[in-house]
Amino acid sequence: MFNSKGVSNVSIRMISRELGISHSNLIYHFKDKNTLIEALHQQILEAALSLNESINKEENTLKVLFTNIDKGFEIIYDYRFFMIDLNLIMRENARLYSKFLEIEELRFIMYKKKIDELIAEKILKPETHNNEYDKVIKQIRVISDYWLSSAQIYDANENPEQIIKSYSSLLKHLFFPYLTKTGHQLFCELTTR
Amino acid sequence: MFNSKGVSNVSIRMISRELGISHSNLIYHFKDKNTLIEALHQQILEAALSLNESINKEENTLKVLFTNIDKGFEIIYDYRFFMIDLNLIMRENARLYSKFLEIEELRFIMYKKKIDELIAEKILKPETHNNEYDKVIKQIRVISDYWLSSAQIYDANENPEQIIKSYSSLLKHLFFPYLTKTGHQLFCELTTR
């Protein structure tokens, strides 16, 4: 219901009606919409965690990064309301907000580390300007946070698989112009298959 | 009120209270929140139009493009609710939705033309892959549509000028790795000043 109607258009009472239970019952388990959303967020985190464990870290750095992106996109798609109504949710749930910021910080550090690795492996070009890649990471952040919003507006008629594929491709292509020759070749191998 | 509280948290009655008029009076002029938002959108369009007229087209292509971005960001900042609640608004206003899609199409064409010009002027590198720049334009679209949402979450404590500057810089840097040597030099001249 959150995914299709948007968080602001779904009330506790509507959810309980859909579930066929009384609204008091739903409130008994989740005292309001915010705690319900927190529980759903916990589900997202757990899915992301088990994803992280399942990834084979023996593969090359770029491949690990890209499968991480692909799988991450798949997971969040099922909870797309969370990203589409992100600002609404963050505005009205301080606890979730600070938790989200913490996770974002980790994500930033992870990308920074990965990029350093990729530079060391001569897959990415070294920085020519100061903090050049920091900008790239911020670009990544905006697209990671809002690709689902963008898809809702511009790709309403596409199917989920296509949407996920096209936007994860969009994200990966942020690296594209920074690739070395060998990086370029690897990129092509990873993305055409 | 839309900017600070979010569209969904502001009612016709709250607006009329703030204005010191009766809610029936407000409804007399704008029959509901949607038509009110449409009117505000019209204001945005008019501001954008007069911006377009004011820009000196004698300057070089990149400079025209970049001042366009800067000024555009400044304009939309005043109506940031529109971008932050974009999906909510589009979901609930079919007319505005189709109008928005039309404008987006124009924006896409404009960028395509500009990029072709910049390639011809040897400021941007020619495409090495098929539709490579189409991806860039889509990246531009996501950031253009959602930089204000991102800023609301990650830069809540920054002042407007800094926010506008940092995110317009983020957008411009999408072009950065595609610049030729001369393009690079021009870019630096335009962005450091």
Next chain:
DNA sequence: ATTAATTTAGTACATTTGGTCTAAAATACA
């Protein structure tokens, strides 16, 4: 100055919502 049109305010109503309280039903447990 009188009339017509526009603008404004007030009231009333049905609906929805979040919340609280109480009691019944179901379940677990000893």
Next chain:
DNA sequence: TGTATTTTAGACCAAATGTACTAAATTAAT
């Protein structure tokens, strides 16, 4: 089996919202 705990439902309430209708006030026009 009897008791305690957990779960569920129902009723109730105050607040807010959109909407519709009526009448007064203001403005414009002849």
